[in-house]
Amino acid sequence: MRIVGLIMLAGLLAGCSKHEDAAKSQVPAAAPVPGEVSIPPDSPKLLQIKVETVKETEVPVGEVDAPGKIEVNPNRVSRVVTPVAGRITQVFVKLGDAVKEGEPVATIESPDADVAISAYLQADSALGQMKANLLKSQADLERTRDLLEHQAIAKKEVLNAENAMVQAKAQVEQAVAAREQASRRLAILGLKAGEFGQKITLHAPVSGKVLELSVVPGEFRNDTNQPLLTIADLSTVWIASDVPETAIRFIKLGESIDLELSAYPGEHFMAHVKRIADAVDPTTRTVKVRAEMQNPQGRLLPEMFGRIRHVEGLQTMPAVPAAAVLQGQSGSYLYVETGPGRFRQTGVQTANRVGNLLGITSGVQAGDRVVTDGVMLLKGN
Template structure:
């Protein structure tokens, strides 16, 4: 038989409701606490950073030890291909005249001494005539000198007559030599046969005709303008503009790697032949000429090119470029102090190559640094 009074039942119901309410409130409190996000990073007073062990960020960070290895500084510079000045000759005729025959055309190969073109020149004819007159005057002066010498030795002629004949002979000899030298300068011998109006200009070097400015039948009266240009392109120069700050990395005899736009994906070998003695004040660069073997004919004067100069190898600390963080004027890396505990360090960087950067100061071999996603710690 149930003896519970109505009052007791009401009190029990109230107690149960209160208990359930407390239980519900406690559950809500735990749910609210669990729903609050925890910070992934904690910045400490000493400037270091701690990563929460439960934070997703810890899975993205990649930490590796700092290594020291052999590196060689590589300096790159733009430039262009040029014919070697000592192997390029602009053929200018020393006399005016009409071009009667072109023995060579654009692109022809020539040897030293090969005929290039022929001029019909009145100047050359006048030079031959002058030489002939000088020769006749010399012959007459020689005969007069012999006559006066004989008379003087026989005490028939006066000394002054003999001395005058000697002076005339010396003058005639000098004039004859001058006229012969003029013909030699023209490249025409004093004893040349054939027409004395035809001037044949010959190539002074072996090479290729790379420019043609004259035409057969045209009159050429500018002795300072070239009729054609001959160049030996078996060896060419890459004239590179090396920045002032990189000049210490370049020296005569140093190997160079050359790339040209005409041959993408290919590189060619060269050697530094000359380092300029004067710095361009406007561009702050120095001309460096690299000699390139061009017997295959791959390089054409005027091509744009790039040269890479590799210096001597040395031991240095290098890190991936992704490990560097820029903050204001300083470059930093994140160094691991303990697990998930990092401290930023300022470093001085040097040369870079193939995604690796030299660290001049600020790190020691063996230190562990963040090499990937370190920027997330820097935010």
């Protein structure tokens, strides 16, 4: 009996042990922490993940980066028009030619030339006649005054002579003004008085290059507002840029900006802000900014495209390789190493770039270790 009891007791103990083991096996495993990724130490993924220590660096703040285009300096461009209707007889320049101020660029044959010369000759003749009348009225006045002294005439005759001389002086002044006007007309047309049949020669009003040419010999022009050619001094040019309204506060009149042109990769040019528009473009939400720059060698040509950059200052802050930062629905984030094979997804606020580095204003600090390569392997876990 004693032996049987021992056997039954052993059976009960074995049953209890199995029940406890089964109960233990049913205890749920600890839930993973949201945003954390663990990779087993023997996983080949670890070999593809690169981790670097966050360091501080100087990052530009108040940075402006916008497209730009070279324009002609509006203060140094001149459009040559014909002062009269007529036929173009000669054109002395070609598109792209460099010209000096005062250099002949074209000639025009026009009946208005003879009209202007005739008007001057008539005005000059009229002035001579008015001067002769004035001399006569002065002589008449002296004679009547002498007769009045000898009581040979009434005082009324003297008054009439004085009035005649005043009128003669006024007529001379009017004639002088008329001849000056006719003379200015000749000067504008580049004509000499007394020589009929002259051709009108147009001269370059400024030194520069011929940017536009829209006339050929033999063509008749009667529109005195339509330019025959455009000459621009390209020793200085403007860079025009549409700056986003969110960045316009960083641009000030007189400040220097940096320019990079597609035509000259790797080269930098400096310009100074001359104009900032008074209104925002409602379609693009940008503000037009124009800056002036020197162009002594003439390398900067109108319509060249590039980008302007301007930095308000530098600020020391943590920076990570740009490839380490991902974009999610809630914003930018990266992965911080918390232990061997363990990584935590961390939201960050980013600043401007410095080369391949991206400034971080919050989320990580110097000394943290972040994943810089293989981040997509963690994103998929």
